[in-house]
Amino acid sequence: MFKGFKEFIAQGNVIDLAVAVVIGGAFTAIVTAVVDSIITPLVALFYQPDDSGNFGPTLTGIYGQSVTFPLGSLITAIISFLAVALVVYFVFVMPMNKWKERQAAKNPAVEEPTLPSEQELLIEIRDLLRKDTGAGRGSLSADVQ
Structure with a gap:
């Protein structure tokens, strides 16, 4: 049981995954700070925040209550996701693909005759x-x- 786990750990996939999670978490904090300090105030220029601090278009409902669609939260989530996805792609995925290509070029696979x-x-x-x-x-x- 432990032998299989030891082999799984030794493959390096777990370490790569752990590094990606740690860096992704750290980078998420940076992206959230940038979005909260730059993007959110830009969106607030166009919309007034409601009593709960949400800002976005406000519509009056059927029963007379006003409803605010919190665009700031949506924009923050979208920008955060795209920024983290770009960093993960350019820092982890692209270099790993290039490394695999170089490894494949060094050790060409022997094709069996068809x-x-x-x-x-x-x-x-x-x-x-x-x-x-x-x-x-x-x-x-x-x-x-």
Whole structure:
């Protein structure tokens, strides 16, 4: 049981994942701070915050209450997600793909010879049968006459 776990840890995937989680968490804090200090005030320029501090378009409901659609929270979440996704891609995914390409170039995989398809085999059998029967016809027809 522990042998399989030890092999899993030794592969390096767990360490890569742990590093990604830690850096992603740290970078998320930076992105949240940037969005809260720059993007949120820009959106607040166009909308007045309601009593709970949410800002966005406000509509009056059927029963006379006003409802604010909190665009600031949505914009913050979208920008945070895109920023973290970009960093993870450019810091982890792209370098790992390039490393794998270099490893594959150093150690080219040996391709096994492909077997002929069923149709190719049938064509080959047909041609052999034609060749054999063609030679046999001459002798057969001579015997019959």
